[in-house]
Structures are given as structure tokens and as C-alpha cells.
Amino acid sequence: MSEQFFDYINEHSEGEPLYLQRIARRAHVRLLNGRMVSGALQGRLLKMLAELLQPKNVLEIGTFVGYSALCIAEGAPQNAVIDTIEIDDELEDIILENFSTVDFGKKIVLHIGDALQIIETLDNKQFDLIFIDADKRDYLKYYQTVLPAVRSGGVILVDNTLWNGKVFEPPQSADSQTKAIIEFNDFLAADTRVEKIILPVRDGLTIIRKK
Numbered sequence: 001m002s003e004q005f006f007d008y009i010n011e012h013s014e015g016e017p018l019y020l021q022r023i024a025r026r027a028h029v030r031l032l033n034g035r036m037v038s039g040a041l042q043g044r045l046l047k048m049l050a051e052l053l054q055p056k057n058v059l060e061i062g063t064f065v066g067y068s069a070l071c072i073a074e075g076a077p078q079n080a081v082i083d084t085i086e087i088d089d090e091l092e093d094i095i096l097e098n099f100s101t102v103d104f105g106k107k108i109v110l111h112i113g114d115a116l117q118i119i120e121t122l123d124n125k126q127f128d129l130i131f132i133d134a135d136k137r138d139y140l141k142y143y144q145t146v147l148p149a150v151r152s153g154g155v156i157l158v159d160n161t162l163w164n165g166k167v168f169e170p171p172q173s174a175d176s177q178t179k180a181i182i183e184f185n186d187f188l189a190a191d192t193r194v195e196k197i198i199l200p201v202r203d204g205l206t207i208i209r210k211k
């Protein structure tokens with residue numbers, strides 16, 4: 001979609017709060033992959049969904065600098081607990097610093113390690129909302145691992161499911177990320193345990209509701 005299309009949407013949607021502008025700017029300055037933060041539009045959508053769904057227990061797979069976790073925490077109720085998992089231990093200090101900039105950062109519990117291993121340690125917790133945004137090659141594994149841990153009526157959000165339009169074309173043989181996202185999208189489309197809709201927000205955001 002054209003830049004004009006996104007500019008128009010951004011100009012007529014909720015603006016990015018100052019604390020998130022600072023976090024995004026610092027990520028761009030300090031880190032190579034600063035563009036991995038959710039950004040204003042998706043961030044405001046995450047906050048609004050958390051306000052609408054009022055989830056008590058939230059799981060995020062893929063923290064990066066904590067931008068999306070903070071958006072969810074901003075909209076979630078006072079007693080919500082957001083477990084977020086990040087594999088890169090070099091990000092730990094930046095993440096904790098970012099969480100400490102706002103009072104609702106206290107709702108977030110950071111776990112450093114591989115999501116597939118950390119999830120096993122979460123004591124069969126049932127989640128109201130899950131946000132999947134880590135290694136694209138493991139999307140199907142994350143989904144299959146977390147689905148039993150979502151309560152009936154609970155929601156899973158999955159980022160990057162349109163992968164810059166690459167999912168429409170036959171993938172290059174070496175492009176394991178595109179192949180994995182296509183495999184995930186195809187699996188999900190046929191999964192009758194859930195309702196699903198791909199929103200063309202940013203890089204594609206799939207909303208899944210467990211029946």
C-alpha cells in the first residue's frame with residue numbers, strides 16, 4: 001500500500017505518546033534493528049485492544065526493547081500481569097530501563113531466554129491475550145505451544161503475517177522466514193478451533209480468537 005495511504009491513517013489516528021517516542025528514538029540510535037519496534041499505529045492498536053479486552057494474564061513472545069509490552073500494559077487493567085519473553089540477554093538493561101519510565105511498566109514481568117523453553121516454566125498459566133512477535137521460523141511452533149494455554153474466548157495476535165507482501169509470491173528456496181510464515185498462515189486458515197482475520201496493519205497483524 002502507498003506511503004500516502006499510511007500517512008493518511010497515521011495523521012487521523014491516535015498519536016504516539018512522548019514516552020514511546022523516546023523509547024523508539026533510543027532504539028533507533030542504540031541498536032541495529034531499531035525498526036523492529038511496533039511503531040505508533042500498531043502500538044496504539046495494541047493499547048486499544050488491551051483496553052477493549054481487559055486481559056488479566058498476557059503473554060508476549062519477543063520483547064525487543066519493550067515497546068509493544070508497554071502499549072499492552074498501558075491499556076490493560078490495573079491488576080494485569082504481562083509476561084514477556086526475550087532471547088537476547090544484551091537487551092535486558094534497555095528493556096528494564098524502558099519499563100521503569102512509566103508506572104504501568106510494573107505490570108510487566110520480563111523473562112530472558114528462549115520462548116519455547118520459558119513457556120514450559122509458566123506453570124500452566126491460562127492467558128487472555130497473547131502477542132507473538134519473535135522468530136518467524138518458529139511461528140507455527142509458538143502457536144501450537146500457546147494455543148492450549150489460551151482460555152476459550154481468548155485472543156492471540158500474530159505480527160508480520162503479510163511479511164512485506166512476500167507471502168503472495170512463491171518463496172526463494174533459501175528464504176526460511178517467508179516459507180515459515182506462509183506455512184503458519186495456511187495452517188491457521190484451516191484451523192477450525194479458532195476464528196481469524198488478517199488485518200493489513202503495518203506488516204500484517206493476525207487476530208485469532210479461540211472458540
Ligand SMILES: C[S@@+](CC[C@H](N)C(=O)[O-])C[C@H]1O[C@@H](n2cnc3c(N)ncnc32)[C@H](O)[C@@H]1O
Pocket residue numbers: 036037038039061062063064065066067068069085086087088113114115116133134135
Ligand atoms: C520484532 S522484535 C519484537 C518487537 C516487539 N514485540 C515490539 O513490537 O516492540 C522480535 C524479538 O524477538 C526476539 N526473539 C527471537 N527469537 C526468540 C525466541 N526464541 N524467544 C524469545 N525471543 C525471541 C528477538 O531477539 C527480538 O528482540
